[in-house]
Amino acid sequence: MGNVALKGINYETGNDGRSRSLTLGGDVPLAERHVEEGDNDSDDPRGHGAPSLPSQRVLFVTSEIADFVKVGGLGDVSSALPRALAAHHDIRILIPAYREVVASSREIRHVGQLPAHADLPACDIGEMTCDDGLIIYVLLCPELYEREGGPYGTGPGGYGSSGWEDNDVRFARLSLAAAEIGAGHAGLDWQPQLLHLNDWACGLAPAYLHWMGRNVPSVFTIHNLAYQGLYDASRCAALGIPDSAFHIEGVEYYGKLSFMKAGIVHASHVTTVSATYAQEITTPDFGCGLEGLLRCKAEQGRLSGIPNGIDDSWDPRTDAHLVQAFSSNDWRGKRANADYVRHRFGLGPSAGPLFAMVSRMVHQKGVDLVIDAAPHIVQAGGQLVFIGKGERRVEAQLDRLAERYPGAVGVYIGFDEEEARCIYAGSDFLLMPSRFEPCGLSQMYAQRFGSLPIAHRTGGLADTIEDGVTGFLFDEVDLAGFMQAIQQAFSVYHSTELFYAMRRAAMTGRYHWRQSIAPYTQLYQRISEEAGVEARSSA
Ligand SMILES: Nc1ncnc2c1ncn2[C@@H]1O[C@H](COP(=O)(O)OP(=O)(O)O[C@H]2O[C@H](CO)[C@@H](O)[C@H](O)[C@H]2O)[C@@H](O)[C@H]1O
Structure with missing residues (x-):
């Protein structure tokens, strides 16, 4: 068994290479997950605890x-x-x-x-x-x-x-x-x-x-x-x-x-x-x-x-939109999707993390913060891809960003579900500094595809991301708070075992419509x- 720690999180690796558990402060189990592929859905088609109430x-x-x-x-x-x-x-x-x-x-x-x-x-x-x-x-x-x-x-x-x-x-x-x-x-x-x-x-x-x-x-x-x-x-x-x-x-x-x-x-x-x-x-x-x-x-x-x-279509093991399927037992497909995304967005090969934003490009989503954070991400060895559509002014800013950082920032202005799925699958981190977020689906899709969300602690983001376990949360929507979370993501990325443990934890998230x-x-x-x-x- 191996053991590494980051900011109070202890991580234990199982001998079988499949079972993992994450604990906070080493004592109290925060989320104990036995990561078995395929265990995230109930067999009960009527849903978890669906009451035997009349149909309407x-x-x-x-x-x-x-x-x-x-x-x-x-x-x-x-x-x-x-x-x-x-x-x-x-x-x-x-x-x-x-x-x-x-x-x-x-x-x-x-x-x-x-x-x-x-x-x-x-x-x-x-x-x-x-x-x-x-x-x-x-x-x-x-x-x-x-x-x-x-x-x-x-x-x-x-x-x-x-x-x-x-x-x-x-x-x-x-x-x-x-x-x-x-x-x-x-x-x-x-x-x-x-x-x-x-x-x-x-x-x-x-x-x-x-x-x-x-x-x-x-x-x-x-x-x-x-x-x-x-x-x-x-x-x-x-x-x-x-x-x-x-x-x-x-x-x-x-x-x-x-x-x-x-x-x-x-x-x-x-x-x-x-x-x-x-x-x-x-x-x-x-x-x-x-x-x-x-x-x-x-x-x-x-x-x-x-x-x-x-829904069930968001499954990296079976999603036909992906360049290659993958699972938490086999990361080759995830790497193939990352290669595709880098190529598709004109980015160079890199050993650094790939950050992504898949979003309607509007004020709500905090895209201005991502634009401000981008130079720091690039300087630290990260790359960024954006796919989105929205306010014209924001779209123009994104285009300028890509021009400023060729090979490190890629932008696609438009709506394309297939590309979006490949980006969730290929990226390491999803950026979601939303000012408010009623629920948010993108962070759930990203988690399911092993991309860790970095998000403002608000609305459904606060409810669906466990900070330091299945993603990263920050409290104030300002550049300082956002950058701190991004820096944490960088250090997790460079601590391979912890990074893969978080990925696995994120992929088992139990967010199903059932x-x-x-x-x-x-x-x-x-x-x-x-x-x-x-x-x-x-x-
Ligand atoms: N350029 C692009 N190309 C392809 N796909 C793209 C895309 N841009 C966005 N998408 C897709 O659009 C969807 C976005 O859904 P979200 O729930 O994250 O946010 P949205 O603000 O649209 O929804 C609002 O309604 C939902 C539903 O209740 C709430 O979860 C949310 O908080 C609320 O703001 C995701 O499926 C994402 O992949």
């Missing part, structure tokens, strides 16, 4: 889904979470019929129709069935959704509401369609018992149900509170929002109409995607002006955090029972 008919409403259109993490969640929940529920999805959806080779059967309402046009509902049986309802309205460009606009809008000029109409139409399906008004032969709505683009759905006088329970999940869907108050009439709703207890946010606030106010329950972010958004630093309302929801027991997971089935099932059950009680008492 759920309509999962989203503005992006990785099967067709993905801007960021919401696309991944929309593709994976309903599939995990389908083990226990009759769950179907509603998305706008974007150009990519209509152009896909899947058959779309027309199954429903919705009339115009205020300035929201009439539309049809199509149904498509995925290979795995998942049913997706698509909202057919070519004038709103069939366009060249992203789901929110052509620019660096991210989840923003300010991309396409008619985004208020586009996503009010989606919200109203969800409400109409929920109310049984769409002519479908299927009616959900509850709606599961995601982010600002679906925020008006529970509000429309409320204005219709329909008691359909709903979960509203906040993936990112910073994007709120704010519009001029004068747009209310066009969107079919009653005048009486425009007040501080309703959809008004400092004189504007807020889709996000509508969802929070009117949904039966609000969730967000990690326990820490659920707490953070009740404070002024993270609440984006909605902290008072969210605190109130929390006090009523109507705000909770259910962490995201990752773990979300039980908490969502309990929540669905609770809000359905409450809605039933309410209906009986008002009958």
